[in-house]
Amino acid sequence: MVARAADYGGVMTRRARRSALVALAAAAMMLSGCSALPFLTQQQECVSWVTFDDxxxxxxxxxxxxxxxxxxxxxxxxxxxxxxxxxxxxxxxxxxxxxxxxxxxxxxxxxxxxxxxxxxxxxxxxxxxxxxxxxxxxxxxxxxxxxxxxxxxxxxxxxxxxxxxxxxxxxxxx
Missing domain, CATH: 2.40.50.120 (OB fold (Dihydrolipoamide Acetyltransferase, E2P))
Incomplete structure (x- = not known):
């Protein structure tokens, strides 16, 4: 649910707008396949392997x-x-x-x-x-x-x- 100005008596405070934007961004990231909460996902480090000339x-x-x-x-x-x-x-x-x-x-x-x-x-x-x-x-x-x-x-x-x-x-x- 996205917060609207009407939900706050017609006036959104700066904090309410910021919270609404964060919630909207998180929802967009989840819908696009990105994790909005990276600390809840498992991350894997990848090694760059050296190659040898001879x-x-x-x-x-x-x-x-x-x-x-x-x-x-x-x-x-x-x-x-x-x-x-x-x-x-x-x-x-x-x-x-x-x-x-x-x-x-x-x-x-x-x-x-x-x-x-x-x-x-x-x-x-x-x-x-x-x-x-x-x-x-x-x-x-x-x-x-x-x-x-x-x-x-x-x-x-x-x-x-x-x-x-x-x-x-x-x-x-x-």
Whole structure:
């Protein structure tokens, strides 16, 4: 209901006019699909992901580089407010020898701000031998691809001699 001057004895005070305008603006926002009360809506922050020009730059943002094969998807984990697919991975080679021969779990980062978080493709949804550039996810505490878009290359295309630029992580306990 919009306040009218007649509702106030024919004279609207400045406060009544302001209240009427606020109510009218809120109604218009709700009808247009905008929230008049942003504190009642759930807001999501979106990350702007860095892109890498080459594998050396990608390695500089990684803690670990592993070469191997995805065994299977084993579930999901919450990364940056969205579900990321979790995979079991057989490590054949690693930048840190302590990981060679182990099976580890890797989260495939998703683009949580997209209508389809894996619309660009899931980097770990492959049966090919791949090299994965990994970093520890601070929220989850496990290993994840560096970004949703960068972090996996075909093993045959991995440049030799790459070293991670960040301190290594501890291997999982047996």
């Amino acid at each position: 594998q050396q730059a990608l390695a500089a943002s990684a803690q670990l580089i592993v070469v191997g094969e995805v065994i299977e998807q084993v579930g999901t984990v919450d990364l940056l407010g969205g579900d990321a697919r979790l995979y079991r991975f057989e490590v054949l080679e690693a930048s840190d020898d302590r990981f060679a021969g182990l099976e580890i779990e890797i989260a495939s980062r998703s683009d949580g701000c997209a209508a389809d978080p894996y619309g660009f493709g899931d980097q770990l949804d492959t049966s090919a031998r791949i090299a994965v550039f990994l970093a520890t996810d601070e929220q989850w505490g496990g290993l994840a691809t560096v970004t949703p878009f960068d972090g996996v290359v075909a093993a045959s295309e991995l440049e030799p001699g790459l070293e991670p630029g960040l301190p290594s992580v501890a291997p999982p306990a047996p």
